[in-house]
Amino acid sequence: QDEDFLVEPLRYNRIKRETLDSMWQAISANKQPFLSFLDRKAALMGKDKLAWYDVDAPVSLGSFQSKTFSFDEAVDYIIEHFASFGPKLADFSLDAVKNRWIEAENRSGKRPGGYCEDYPESKESRIFMTFTGSASDMSTLAHELGHAFHSHVMRDLPDLNTRYAMNVAETASTFAETIISAATVREASNDEEKISLLNTKLENATAMFLNIHARYLFEKSFYTERMNGFVTAERLSGMMEAAQKEAYQGALSDYHPLFWASKLHFFIDDVPFYNFPYTFGFLFSLGIYAQSLQQTENFEETYISLLRDTGSMATEELVMKHLGADITQPDFWNQGLEIMAGDVEEFLRLTEKYI
Template sequence: MSTYSLTWDLDRFFNGGSESTEFKAYLNELAQNLDVLNAQLDSLKVVTELPAVITTIQRVMNQVREASAFISCLQAQDVKDKKAGELRGKTTSLSAEFQAALGKFDQFLLSVDETDWNTFLNQEDQQSLRFILQERKERAAEKLSVEQESLILGLGVDGYHGWSEMYDTITGKISIPFEEDGEVKQLSIGQAANKFSNPDRNVRKTVFENWEKAWEQDGDLISQTLNHLAGFRLTTYKNRGWDEVLKEPLFINRMKQETLDTMWNVIEKYKPVFAEYLQKKASLLGLEKLSWYDLDAPLASSTSTVSYQEGAEFILENFAKFGPKMADFSRKAFEDRWIEAEDRNGKRPGGFCTSFPEKAESRIFMTYSGTASNISTLAHELGHAFHQHVMNDLEPLNQRYAMNVAETASTFAEMIVADAAVKNATSEEEKLALLEDKVQRSVALYMNIHSRFLFETSFYEERKQGMVSQSRLNELMETAQKTAYLDSLDTYHPTFWASKLHFHITGVPFYNFPYTFGYLFSLGIYAKALEEGQGFEEKYIALLRDTGRMTVEDLAEKHLGVDLTQPEFWEKALLLSVQDVHDFLEMTK
């Protein structure tokens, strides 16, 4: 059996980390290729010249992704790496320049008359990019002139993205004091978050109180970043003539408002079942109601943990039961050091997977401390990496899938491992703990994520009238949580808007509902996989390969034969997690 490293290999891409001379040379090459692209776009006159331009666009796109991925990894592994922060600024500028070039490209597409456009699209060698090019042309019609859009992108480097980077700087300095073995330790945000699943309620309560104080203390600064991010977006939308705040996130996620509304309506219908679980968990813990910091509390008194090695082998064993390709790929990720999982100070919180298209590899970031939740996170991120892996041979433009379907592969992988863990439990106590881990995830996706969606919806409405104060943000957050959780909790987390990175990301506005979509969509796919067995892997791969080149409604229709604007699919998927709650309630009678 191999021994898997807890740290990743980044030298495979650029030797020397943030001091890498190779990376500096790479950024210079990227800048030169951008010059070539701009020159091509400036001289672009007829549609027959488009193929050469598209080739350059795809080359630059891959380089921008490669550079951004490398910087993300450097900043995640060491939040105090100032040099990486400087490189982030340069990469962001190059990325903005590329977006501006794409703006010129889109404006040209807009200028092509329908006859010439259809002739071009109907050529055999353009068929594979037909959806993407048509989508770009239609979206260009919704935007301002190329000069105005370029100005927005340029100002966004020091404005829009600058505020997001400011958030990263502020949170990089935050640590949570915690007394252990008679010594006060300063925990990183990631380490402190892991304490919320500690079996000792006093530990959870103490960490949470210190956690709230830390975010409250810097809340005035973080409220500035959030307000200015939202203000930048709203001003942009206003100038484009967009009335709906959700227009951009729905665009990005290639989905209809009708689909989103149907999904939330079905969830609302079944929420009382999950509120019943929360009440039952409270009574099992000897409480009248759960507090926010009790949501992840383990029910079993056992504090046993699973080593990284054991966690990895468990994942690989169960991926293999689904299909050989997913298992073989994941083994390679472990063996070739694609994963940073070490539990140490100085790392950023959370987990992610990022892809390096030039090398056709991914890197996974997390902090592993041996909990069942950690194993789920690891499986989740491997799902992301597998999704990218099966698309590596497609044109770069066809690899840009939206966040909602991005969460499909990750959640699907997580589901395989979670179900296996419950089935393989060696005792009733262990089975209950693992089943509850599954239910906790459903609560997070149906209630926590919904609270984020409700918060952002109300926050953006108030932000249209002016700046929203720190205390008001706390109020909006707590109101959203009470609504989303059907007021099932005793205390809430009012500073959640400050501690949750997702509210401060510039890439995707409303970085919330796509998680729930991906979760339920993957549950629907998982139900199909259970019906069809191992042979389903090839169909699953075919679905993943199409995620970057069609709307989610068309994707579901083609590969699953379902209509996402109707409640039937969502109900069938959601009933799988409702069954988990029923099983939990039965076991705890």
């Protein structure tokens, strides 16, 4: 009863309380690899522990030069690797490029990042992004094509059945991005390049498993305390630092007590708990990716059927129907955590000689 404030976000994300709890339990029980990643990164920087502001520092070792791609090269690379997953994703993406649905020019005054918009009446999507030639821009392009594909496979459904919640909105995009980031790491031309790419992937994973866990713990403390009255700025900072220390299990030397003031995600007042759906979506998509590695035959059809039901089913039923998995139990979540833990292992092995 005292956690009634979770009713609204759970309903909005179409999940049960047990599902959210099992996700955080799986993460909490499997934090060690990500703490080891932070420790190794600290050692590479000649520090005992990383500070909050060091966590996302790049790792450039030896004679590392980041690889760049022309737009056409990036498109070829994406289509080739999408095709190794399934012909429909690859064909759709090629059509999107040929039909000039992507505005990617890098020109002055245009901000970085990417965005995909769906146009239900014309049954088309458009991608607006700035492509500068980096591996991360190639991932962004794959990500936005994933969003467009999600809309594409739902084209013939009634409009009301195409409205999916935030926790599954990033399923197709993260999935597409994962195909490409796994390929760039696998095909890196030397160890230094591989280390840099793994660092980018693991920064994202630590944000999902540690940073956003801190946000969730903070939000719960805040809502609990707010029931008894006004919460002062000093208290907010105290609660934030405590949540960060718990989530990072003391792995950092300095935390960010004022994070509640600087992060816009705490100020979206019409969507409470606007943070855990990111972690949910990331690990949800990785769980599907893990299944795709096991069931390679015809998995694309399973994947498409699942995407088509994202707008009309509760998440527990969706996963049970298409993947036969129970997301109220930690097993499903552990598969995704294991994939990322494998990346940590490789990062630790490759960076050994630099400390």
